[in-house]
Amino acid sequence: MTAELVGGLEPPDYASHDRAAREQYDPVFTGDVKRELDELLTRYPTKMAALLPALWIVQRVRGWVSDQGMAEVAGQLDLTPAYVKGVVTFYTMYHQHPVGKYFIQVCTTSPCGICGAEDVVKAFLRHTNTGELGITSPEGRFTVIEVECLGACGFATPVMINEEFIESVTPDKVPDLLARLT
Amino acid sequence: MGFPHQSHSRETTVLSKYFGDADARTLAGWKKRGGYKALEKALDMQPADIVNVVKESGLRGRGGAGFPTGLKWSFMKPGDGKPHYLCCNADESEPGTFKDRELMRWTPHALVEGCAIAAYAIGAETAYIYIRGEFTEPLYWMEKAVKEAYDARIIGKNAMGSGKRIDVYVHKGAGAYICGEETALMESLEGRRGNPRIKPPFPAVSGVFGMPTTINNVETLIAAAPILLNGADWYKKMSLSNPKSTGTKLYSVCGNIQRPGTYEVVMGFPFKEFLYDLCGGPLHGRKFKAVIPGGASVPIQNMEEAEATLMDYEGFVAQGSMLGSGGVIVIDDAQPMVTVIARIARFFAHESCAQCTQCREGTAWTTKILERIRDGEGTMEDLDTLLDIAEQMTGKTICVLSDSCAVPVVSGIKKFRGEFEALIQGRRFHPVTAAVA
Ligand SMILES: Cc1cc2nc3c(=O)[nH]c(=O)nc-3n(C[C@H](O)[C@H](O)[C@H](O)COP(=O)(O)O)c2cc1C
Ligand code: SF4
Ligand code: FES
Numbered sequence: 325m326t327a328e329l330v331g332g333l334e335p336p337d338y339a340s341h342d343r344a345a346r347e348q349y350d351p352v353f354t355g356d357v358k359r360e361l362d363e364l365l366t367r368y369p370t371k372m373a374a375l376l377p378a379l380w381i382v383q384r385v386r387g388w389v390s391d392q393g394m395a396e397v398a399g400q401l402d403l404t405p406a407y408v409k410g411v412v413t414f415y416t417m418y419h420q421h422p423v424g425k426y427f428i429q430v431c432t433t434s435p436c437g438i439c440g441a442e443d444v445v446k447a448f449l450r451h452t453n454t455g456e457l458g459i460t461s462p463e464g465r466f467t468v469i470e471v472e473c474l475g476a477c478g479f480a481t482p483v484m485i486n487e488e489f490i491e492s493v494t495p496d497k498v499p500d501l502l503a504r505l506t
Numbered sequence: 507m508g509f510p511h512q513s514h515s516r517e518t519t520v521l522s523k524y525f526g527d528a529d530a531r532t533l534a535g536w537k538k539r540g541g542y543k544a545l546e547k548a549l550d551m552q553p554a555d556i557v558n559v560v561k562e563s564g565l566r567g568r569g570g571a572g573f574p575t576g577l578k579w580s581f582m583k584p585g586d587g588k589p590h591y592l593c594c595n596a597d598e599s600e601p602g603t604f605k606d607r608e609l610m611r612w613t614p615h616a617l618v619e620g621c622a623i624a625a626y627a628i629g630a631e632t633a634y635i636y637i638r639g640e641f642t643e644p645l646y647w648m649e650k651a652v653k654e655a656y657d658a659r660i661i662g663k664n665a666m667g668s669g670k671r672i673d674v675y676v677h678k679g680a681g682a683y684i685c686g687e688e689t690a691l692m693e694s695l696e697g698r699r700g701n702p703r704i705k706p707p708f709p710a711v712s713g714v715f716g717m718p719t720t721i722n723n724v725e726t727l728i729a730a731a732p733i734l735l736n737g738a739d740w741y742k743k744m745s746l747s748n749p750k751s752t753g754t755k756l757y758s759v760c761g762n763i764q765r766p767g768t769y770e771v772v773m774g775f776p777f778k779e780f781l782y783d784l785c786g787g788p789l790h791g792r793k794f795k796a797v798i799p800g801g802a803s804v805p806i807q808n809m810e811e812a813e814a815t816l817m818d819y820e821g822f823v824a825q826g827s828m829l830g831s832g833g834v835i836v837i838d839d840a841q842p843m844v845t846v847i848a849r850i851a852r853f854f855a856h857e858s859c860a861q862c863t864q865c866r867e868g869t870a871w872t873t874k875i876l877e878r879i880r881d882g883e884g885t886m887e888d889l890d891t892l893l894d895i896a897e898q899m900t901g902k903t904i905c906v907l908s909d910s911c912a913v914p915v916v917s918g919i920k921k922f923r924g925e926f927e928a929l930i931q932g933r934r935f936h937p938v939t940a941a942v943a
Pocket of ligand 2: 684861904905907
């Protein structure tokens with residue numbers, strides 16, 4: 325597939341896809357993780373309802389949700405891989421490509437926008453050497469993206485770095501924030 | 507309270523009393539503060555009596571639409587032989603809104619208690635709390651609180667020894683504003699794409715998993731407990747304006763203002779005093795220009811309207827807007843309105859689920875045209891085109907996201923037309939350059 329075929333909006337990292345496809349796939353849902361899924365299934369009257377939680381588990385364990393990951397989830401929940409892919413692509417938080425070790429999301433929706441969020445984005449792009457939104461820095465450390473309202477508008481500008489939620493970020497705080505990351 | 511600031515003497519803190527108090531997050535701390543007394547009382551009452559107290563109190567939905575909560579609960583018919591479900595809408599993604607986040611991270615047990623009370627009242631054995639995926643901290647505290655409540659047998663197969671089963675589960679969303687729309691939330695909970703459903707059937711007839719379902723906002727459910735403890739009259743009296751709007755309301759305040767944060771005042775509180783006294787007024791050297799008082803989906807108010815508003819469901823409507831979610835976005839004279847509105851339109855274009863043509867195309871074109879006006883490349887005809895598209899986007903789609911995108915455009919052009927025209931005629935917006943302290 326070429327980039328044009330998928331619209332080329334965010335350039336996917338095909339090299340890693342190929343690598344992933346060639347590698348033998350280790351299932352996620354074994355041992356404790358399988359038990360975790362079994363417990364989740366008791367919460368809902370249908371297996372399908374465990375789909376979002378199951379995908380979260382895959383992302384937690386692997387860092388992203390690959391095609392093989394989707395196929396495995398499909399098998400666990402009696403769904404087709406195509407169905408699972410349809411759901412994954414609806415939601416913004418599942419990574420369909422590997423991302424930087426630190427995935428940085430900066431809110432730029434109007435309430436943060438009028439408090440200077442654009443400058444925070446610029447500071448991250450500069451100090452991570454990514455230069456551009458959605459691009460992973462050469463050593464694979466950082467990916468910076470803009471995100472819509474994070475539900476913390478009174479603490480402009482909120483930033484998420486992986487699972488960590490940081491409030492009231494200003495451009496001058498960015499170098500220190502990044503220096504903290506190992 | 508004006509979290510993260512000190513509580514203001516003019517606030518009435520019922521739901522926000524323990525914001526910032528870490529001890530209130532734990533089960534022991536919550537019980538010390540009178541927690542789970544309301545649930546204990548509820549489990550001793552008949553479900554129909556609980557519904558009546560809530561009806562009597564005048565409580566209305568705090569998620570945006572203001573639907574009477576007791577009435578909504580009364581649609582759930584007991585003894586129909588079907589499983590009933592409660593969904594708690596904790597998807598809070600409406601730009602400007604962050605009150606549910608504070609409720610969940612400071613008083614998670616209040617939400618467990620509210621869910622248990624509502625579940626019992628509507629005959630549901632299962633409640634799902636659907637929390638947006640980005641809320642990692644609220645998710646952490648809610649999961650912890652749910653676990654503590656299970657371990658203490660407050661919820662579970664024999665809730666507080668009542669013989670009733672009440673299960674409460676936290677369900678994590680995955681990034682989609684539209685999943686805050688009630689039927690999209692149910693689709694998402696079922697493991698589908700979050701596309702809103704055509705109504706009817708309404709959730710009380712066919713909701714999640716096709717079963718009778720009640721869905722309420724976090725703040726609505728949390729308000730039920732003090733109402734049960736203190737009575738409907740106590741709640742009704744908390745109003746400075748009219749009997750249709752009762753109790754206290756949380757407002758999350760953001761944008762260009764001295765003290766952004768979450769405030770709690772009684773219905774009918776004067777908005778002018780709220781903005782200038784409680785929230786500290788404009789930043790130094792600036793003036794307020796406009797307010798979007800109920801999240802990005804409600805009409806923009808100019809200051810004349812805002813300063814004349816009494817803060818309740820009817821009061822905001824009387825002054826050209828809506829109470830909505832209580833997300834107050836304050837915009838000062840340093841902000842070009844067209845930029846603000848264009849960014850709001852971009853938000854809706856990004857979040858449209860794209861099922862309806864008017865919404866998918868309308869949000870995208872609205873954004874495109876607004877951005878070209880913003881960049882000084884618009885024409886006067888663009889304003890008419892925008893209003894025309896807005897009309898096509900209103901009242902014609904499966905859910906009201908489409909309408910919501912049209913709202914700031916129409917109100918913005920109506921109230922701040924001069925700024926649009928100036929950009930079109932090549933006069934750039936010159937923000938005030940006063941220093942900001
Ligand atoms: C596009 C859209 C997004 C919404 N987002 C939320 C939300 O994040 N939280 C919420 O409580 N209600 C939201 N609502 C309103 C819900 O559909 C529903 O009215 C509400 O959860 C009912 O609860 P209440 O009666 O307690 O207010 C949204 C509605 C629409 C149309
Ligand atoms: S109005 Fe928009 S968001 Fe709502 S159902 Fe239609 S396309 Fe989806
Ligand atoms: S607009 Fe940035 S958090 Fe809401």
